[in-house]
Amino acid sequence: MLISPAVYAERRARFFQALGGAAAVLPAAPLVTHHADCEWPFRQNSDFWYLTGFDEPDAVALFLPHRPEGERFVLFVNPKEPSAEVWNGFRWGCEGAVAQFGADLAHPRSELAQRLPEYLSGAEGIAFRVGKHAAVEPLVLQAWAGQLDRAPRSGAAALGLVAPCPLLHALRLRKSPEELDRMREAARISAEAHELARQVARPGLNERQVQAVIEQHFLEQGARGAAYNSIVAGGDNACVLHYTSNNAQLRDGDLLLIDAGCSLNDYYNGDITRTFPINGHFTGEQRALYELVLAAQEAAVAAVAPGQTAEGVHETAVRVLVQGLVDLGLLAGEIDGIIEQGAYRHLYMHRTGHWLGLDVHDVGAYRLGEHHNALEPGMVLTVEPGLYVSDRLAVPEGQPAIEDRWKGIGIRIEDDVAVTEHSHENLTASALKAPAAMER
Structure with a gap:
């Protein structure tokens, strides 16, 4: 309404x-x-x-x-x-x-x-x-x-x-109950579109055909359209963070990363990313990285609560990712040292989220001077860690070279999360993300 x-x-x-x-x-x-x-x-x-x-x-x-x-x-x-x-x-x-x-x-x-x-x-x-x-x-x-x-x-x-x-x-940073209802509606439509995309995706389709299914659903459900340029990125294309060409053929054995959300007629937005195997089955390397990103994302979502900060949510995700990458042999060294030096940034180079509302990257300060803004009820942020394994960025000195079996894997998982009085509400939980749900 x-x-x-x-x-x-x-x-x-x-x-x-x-x-x-x-x-x-x-x-x-x-x-x-x-x-x-x-x-x-x-x-x-x-x-x-x-x-x-x-x-x-x-x-x-x-x-x-x-x-x-x-x-x-x-x-x-x-x-x-x-x-x-x-x-x-x-x-x-x-x-x-x-x-x-x-x-x-x-x-x-x-x-x-x-x-x-x-x-x-x-x-x-x-x-x-x-x-x-x-x-x-x-x-x-x-x-x-x-x-x-x-x-x-x-x-x-x-x-x-x-x-x-x-x-x-x-004022805009803290959403009213009426605004949260509109954002739930944007989240519902966006989540349904992701579920449809996973059903139709298969080897041989063009990325743009999947984009058409997503954006057709937005319009059929009464939304204004896409909230931003939809990202439909198969295989190594997913390692380009703002990939929007969406014109490559989907290949058997690759993953498909979709970052897409709708904008309602009154401009409230959804913003969801899901990643899944195009042929319905993870390889060993794909599953290992997928489960790691999912663990980081779930830990970061769980950290969203009044009194926490967006920076704290990001740090939670980074720590899980770095520990997992060390366990997999893609990073080497002490966890705290790797994080302090930023020696993981060739694999994870962006922040874990942003405010969401009338703008996809919505307004509001993340910090005031040296102090990070505490999360308050009514704030809405995305939680979207990822891993992008390619040759585009140099491996930092002292870190292991990347074996070919990992290259070309790009994974991001993103939900829209509202801060509640005592905890949080995942507005986009109906878009599935468990590994079993990603396979068919």
Whole structure:
């Protein structure tokens, strides 16, 4: 069920409180040209969406805690215009911005330059992200400059220009119950797609055919589409972390790594990775590495709890991986020394996860200065250790050369995990990952 207007209103109330006496100017995303006169499918700016739920381009939202009640949430939008709508589709217009999206006032976007200085007058500061919104930034700076020019006579001007991001991203980091419900839905659809992919994959298919099955399911289930470029990587392709060519033939005896998730119509995302044998049977080396990655992933998931940190989750996975790689002869030395020196990074070179929400790599700080942010209920992160055995990175001095029997094996296992009051919830547990389930 879509998030209700009341939830957006509650978010705005919390944002007003965080702003204090500053006014915020948040532009929507523009349309982006793909080629010639064709645009990419529209994707709203996540910060703008979080506070408004308004899914049209080129709008601008003003948040004005210094203004009287009834003038604090103002939207500038493209007005209703039949000649434009017949080409590009329905617009809510100014009336819809008020009636459907809770704006106190709404004006045509063309009036922003005229009205902005008056709306910002009296604010103690202006919260605006410089360097990201070329069409709006000159208007904000001009309005602020006008205040500064009048300050000797009026005795009042906004004291400074600040970024709204830290305030807003701190709010977005902790998901509400309504958001968690949407993320469970994204996780459900994404997990079903992975199960379908494993059923259809077989030697001789092209990676792209498996991608088509996954993304068809996303659309059939009512999602907007893929949350990011799906990775469907057979064999050695899985050792390329951001492989998206997805055009190679699946080979008998190789593994298939699939990193794919859907994005819902209100932009909440799933992000799952599974790895399995294309012919239904692990080789000895594949199973050994798969079981090691799974053990690291399960240990890291188990570590997710209030008071833990994302860094602690990563360290848990690294320790399990390094110990297992030493046992298998792919690393040599004392565990602590290998970790301290980073001598495992030719086999595991990325972090174990990231925040997840309206953005796949969602906003929010992992640390403040020297201190890592503690996990709190409502935070959602991915847990995704992996191993990638290839010749792409040099083996560190003192570490054993890699035997050919290990090369070309790339494995990652990823789940979406929400921090709960006392522990965690694995949102993507319905995507199977036990070794027996990966075979057929």
